Amino acid sequence: MLAWILVGGRLTLTPALAALPRPDIVIAADGGARHAAALGVRIDAWVGDFDSSQDLTLDAPREVYPAAKDSTDAELAVQVARQRGATELVVLGAFGGRFDHAFALALGACRLSAEGLPVTLHSGDEAGYPLLPGEPVQLELEAGQIFSVLAASALRGLNLRGARWPLHGAEVPLGSGWTxxxxxxxxxxxxxxxxxxxxxxxxSERRRA
Structure with missing residues (x-):
């Protein structure tokens, strides 16, 4: 079951966004509910402390949590999606906005994928895919599209094929700008x-001149 998780970062309407598979369920994390209209989806559950959506009125069932809590609104939305049977997640609005939230989303996506729950991060103009041992990422890209491999830990045996600068068996330090x-x-x-x-x-676009 595919769940879309709507979070409060940037969302740009692009062909790449329109090409995403449609969801079986949509969970909005607080201010991420603002993206529902642009995406043409109905929210099945709206969760969070609602500190970033005070001026937003939607016909969606709410799950209200206190501001003093041990999880982000996005993590709460993921929990609800899993409770409802989600087996794959696409987090929309994942890039832009507050850096701490975007960074936590990126690391959380890697953790969840390692636990067996595939996660894709997307903001329309940018997408993110966890890269784990034994789980190659294969994408169909146009010539000139920019991509990066962001090492969330030290990497060994990194192979890149179909790249302007391919790699074979590379070792990449944590946080290196090499890739x-x-x-x-x-x-x-x-x-x-x-x-x-x-x-x-x-x-999602080729490199600008």
Missing amino acids: VSNEAAGGPLTAEVSAGVALLTVL
Whole structure:
């Protein structure tokens, strides 16, 4: 079951966004509910402390939590999606906005994927895919599309095929800029790693001149 999780970051309407599979269930995390109209979806559950959606009125069932809590609104939305049977998540509005929330989303996506729950992060103009050992990421990209491999831990055995700057068996330190701003060669891009955790991010447009 595919769940869309709407969070409060940037959302840009692009062909890449329109091409996403439609959800079986939609859970909004507080201010992320603002994206529902643009996406043309109805919210099945609206959760959070509602500190960032005070001026928003929607016909959606609410689950209200106190501001003093141990989870972010996005984490609460994921919990609700899992309770309702979600087996795959797409987090929309994942990039932009507050850096601490975006960073937590990125790390959380890697953790959930490692636990067996596939997660994709998307803001329309940018997407993110956890890269884990034994789980290659394969994408069909246009020549010149920018992608990065962001090492969330030290990486060993990083292979990149279908890239302007391919790699084979590379070791990448935590947080290294070496694998930032590569370009797709056009056609299938394959990224895989033997050890470590990373987030593969892709811009939806080709590099600007």
